[in-house]
Amino acid sequence: MTMAPQLPEKHYLNETYGIRSWLLTTDHKRIALLYLFSVTLFFFIGGFFAMMIRLHLLTPSGYLLSADAYNRMFTMHGVAMIFFFLIPSIPAVLGNFLVPLMIGAKDLAFPRINLLSWYVYVVGAVFTLYSMVNGGLDTGWTFYTPLSTVYSNSAVAPAVVGVFITGFSSILTGLNFLVTIHTMRAPGMTWFRLPLFIWAHYATSVVMILGTPVIAITLGLAAMERLFGLGFFNPALGGDPILFQHLFWFYSHPAVYIMILPAMGVISELIATFARKKIFGYHFVAAASLAIAVIGFLVWAHHMFVTGQSTYAALVFSFLTFLVAIPSAVKVFNWTATLFGGSISFDTPMLYGLGFIGLFLIGGLTGLFLGSLGTDIHIHDTYFVVAHFHYIMVGGAIMGYLGGLHFWWPKITGRMYSEWLARLAAVVLFVGFNLTFFPQFVLGYLGMPRRYHVYPPEFQVYNVMSTAGASILAIGYLLPMIYLTYAAFYGKVAGSNPWPATGLEWQTASPPPTENFHVTPTVTWEAYDFHNRPELGLEVPGGAAHAPAHGDD
Amino acid sequence: MHRTGELYGQFKTLEQQKDSANLGMWIFLVTEVMFFGGIMLVYTLNRHVYFPAFAMGSNTLSLKLGGINTLVLLASSFTMAMAVWSAQVGKKQLISMFLVLTVLLGFVFFGIKYVEYAQKFHHHLVPGRSFDIFYCSNHPDKCGDISAEEMEVERDLLNKTVALDPDLNAHAQLYYSAYFGMTGLHALHMIIGAGLLFWLLKNSLTGIYTPQWNTPVDTVGLYWHFVDIVWIYLFPLLYLIDRHK
Numbered sequence: 001m002t003m004a005p006q007l008p009e010k011h012y013l014n015e016t017y018g019i020r021s022w023l024l025t026t027d028h029k030r031i032a033l034l035y036l037f038s039v040t041l042f043f044f045i046g047g048f049f050a051m052m053i054r055l056h057l058l059t060p061s062g063y064l065l066s067a068d069a070y071n072r073m074f075t076m077h078g079v080a081m082i083f084f085f086l087i088p089s090i091p092a093v094l095g096n097f098l099v100p101l102m103i104g105a106k107d108l109a110f111p112r113i114n115l116l117s118w119y120v121y122v123v124g125a126v127f128t129l130y131s132m133v134n135g136g137l138d139t140g141w142t143f144y145t146p147l148s149t150v151y152s153n154s155a156v157a158p159a160v161v162g163v164f165i166t167g168f169s170s171i172l173t174g175l176n177f178l179v180t181i182h183t184m185r186a187p188g189m190t191w192f193r194l195p196l197f198i199w200a201h202y203a204t205s206v207v208m209i210l211g212t213p214v215i216a217i218t219l220g221l222a223a224m225e226r227l228f229g230l231g232f233f234n235p236a237l238g239g240d241p242i243l244f245q246h247l248f249w250f251y252s253h254p255a256v257y258i259m260i261l262p263a264m265g266v267i268s269e270l271i272a273t274f275a276r277k278k279i280f281g282y283h284f285v286a287a288a289s290l291a292i293a294v295i296g297f298l299v300w301a302h303h304m305f306v307t308g309q310s311t312y313a314a315l316v317f318s319f320l321t322f323l324v325a326i327p328s329a330v331k332v333f334n335w336t337a338t339l340f341g342g343s344i345s346f347d348t349p350m351l352y353g354l355g356f357i358g359l360f361l362i363g364g365l366t367g368l369f370l371g372s373l374g375t376d377i378h379i380h381d382t383y384f385v386v387a388h389f390h391y392i393m394v395g396g397a398i399m400g401y402l403g404g405l406h407f408w409w410p411k412i413t414g415r416m417y418s419e420w421l422a423r424l425a426a427v428v429l430f431v432g433f434n435l436t437f438f439p440q441f442v443l444g445y446l447g448m449p450r451r452y453h454v455y456p457p458e459f460q461v462y463n464v465m466s467t468a469g470a471s472i473l474a475i476g477y478l479l480p481m482i483y484l485t486y487a488a489f490y491g492k493v494a495g496s497n498p499w500p501a502t503g504l505e506w507q508t509a510s511p512p513p514t515e516n517f518h519v520t521p522t523v524t525w526e527a528y529d530f531h532n533r534p535e536l537g538l539e540v541p542g543g544a545a546h547a548p549a550h551g552d553d
Numbered sequence: 554m555h556r557t558g559e560l561y562g563q564f565k566t567l568e569q570q571k572d573s574a575n576l577g578m579w580i581f582l583v584t585e586v587m588f589f590g591g592i593m594l595v596y597t598l599n600r601h602v603y604f605p606a607f608a609m610g611s612n613t614l615s616l617k618l619g620g621i622n623t624l625v626l627l628a629s630s631f632t633m634a635m636a637v638w639s640a641q642v643g644k645k646q647l648i649s650m651f652l653v654l655t656v657l658l659g660f661v662f663f664g665i666k667y668v669e670y671a672q673k674f675h676h677h678l679v680p681g682r683s684f685d686i687f688y689c690s691n692h693p694d695k696c697g698d699i700s701a702e703e704m705e706v707e708r709d710l711l712n713k714t715v716a717l718d719p720d721l722n723a724h725a726q727l728y729y730s731a732y733f734g735m736t737g738l739h740a741l742h743m744i745i746g747a748g749l750l751f752w753l754l755k756n757s758l759t760g761i762y763t764p765q766w767n768t769p770v771d772t773v774g775l776y777w778h779f780v781d782i783v784w785i786y787l788f789p790l791l792y793l794i795d796r797h798k
Contacts, residue, residue: 105563106562106563107562107563108563109564109573109577110573110577111563175580176577178576179576179577179580180573182573182576183569183572183576184563184564184569184573209580209583209584210584210587211587213585213588214588214590214591216591217588217589217592218591221591221595221734228680229680230730231680231723231727232595232599232730237726237727238720238723238724240602243598247591247594247595515562520565
């Protein structure tokens, strides 16, 4: 690679111009960018509510917000982040962009349905935003009845309708991915040559297809109850609030796997690329994705251990919860084993990958304390839970999302970002994240309840640490938004395979042409096969491939 | 935009396109199973808990009208299957004819549903402030469409049921919430299905469906059969269980 790479003359970004060519596009790559814009918007919105929470919790008696206002803050933080940021993020942005490229296809199976899924997301978002500007809602993102259906004085109905609608966006995306992966793989791209990113998205799509319709009907019934007085979840009318909880969690637990499985797929790509080694135990990692998806449907009542359900049922759910940790552990072991004997470089995506492994490990292990009946009684509904799921969703899923954005940014934009700034941001994020959420484990164990606007004064020091961490975290998030945007226009031209990596997406230009590949590739190599790919320009003297020098800055 | 009948750009072969459409519709139907399954679960659990009230509810539904609707839908599935067959053997006029029959049968279903819903409305059996399971029994003159004999049976059943469940009115309201929820959701899906059938009809009249390419007929057929199967579940669940002679 002696000559500086050039941007291709025609690619998906400049082939057509104008707002209509974007709003009526059926190109999966452009739709991915439409989603990038929307989910980033909701990340800001959710982040704003997080900021309100953390500022308010600086003092034990809470001077910033009333109890009612505080309830609205944490509710809207959850709704915005879960339904409108985390669930779509990796599948709708990275998945949409990469699934056809990785399997050698021209587009997804149903490009118009792909565009429809974005519009459905937008319509749902509008309803929810309407709720947010009309006083918001105060029920918690979990919408427990009868508070949400009868007693709450907040804008529950539009928010519930909004989430209901956006669920269909998820279903359509999952449907598209499943059909695409089944029917549109390039010649030679057999199932076990697929990148693990694809396996992860396949498993995620299974969860989306089976789980999302259940939350749809649940929220539909809840909306009917709120608007028309139906009584299924209202004890005063003979209904059962626990029925709501079962139905709600039947989706919402698998939903957390919708959030983490794609991130795990990203991590497999990052670790393989920056250790220059194929993922250890490829088949096991692929199988683990499917196992997580399946077993994940069997554990929902571990959110309900304190509802008075039968101890025998709780026992079974606790056992299954421990079981679902096993495939996740298999993955962590396999990623770690991949590092052993690899030729490791600490490019930014690798920093995110390594960060993911450590933080996901902590998040996952603390899930076991929660999944075990005795200890859960002590820590249920405390900050221990909050810390646990933020370690997984922020330390895990968001790290995966950012790592993926950085890794594939050169493919998406054709340009490289500033490496030192990106590494700095990754470190700032890691420090900020841990400072924000580790004290929350301590708080939870000491007994600070979640969703309370006040707390005992002896907990203040941990809360202050947490808020300080959150400010650092905010800076860590702002930095990539600035330098990635800058790089998209002014960054150094990256070429088709700057890392280099082994996936099919790197065999086409950066940015890719609209039709992805000028000639449909025929695949004759295994996934992550650094040894048999001399064209990648990596030296393989009997051992692992060596990293080429990065001369970008 | 692509014209119907052509190979779309993202596919390599017509076969791949057909397979994708088929798989896509099957996966969509799986999501529909999960969707209807949720409300059927709610119904089943409540039926178990409020057995007397729900049994009462079932007895206020017309077996005759529900039975006719079941036959109508089964017939419409037959005519839909015949439309698919006609496309496969290239009998283009028959495709349109069978689609028309399917739509007509669908409208018969809607008509009967309308009659049932209207009856419920007049008998104060729509959930809400004026819901009253005892309305017809207390005002037989207002419920003229129920014969004296049927009224006797209903009154008798009401008395027996209220003895088992003093909160009969509240729990019967749950039954009717489920009834309107499930049949309403089903009717909504049928309306969408009817829309799809009109679209197919419009295209079939141009002769575009051939034995080589009739994927939309096939795909909509799958959807229509699914809507039929949902009714096959709803009919026993709502109408047939615990009927008293």
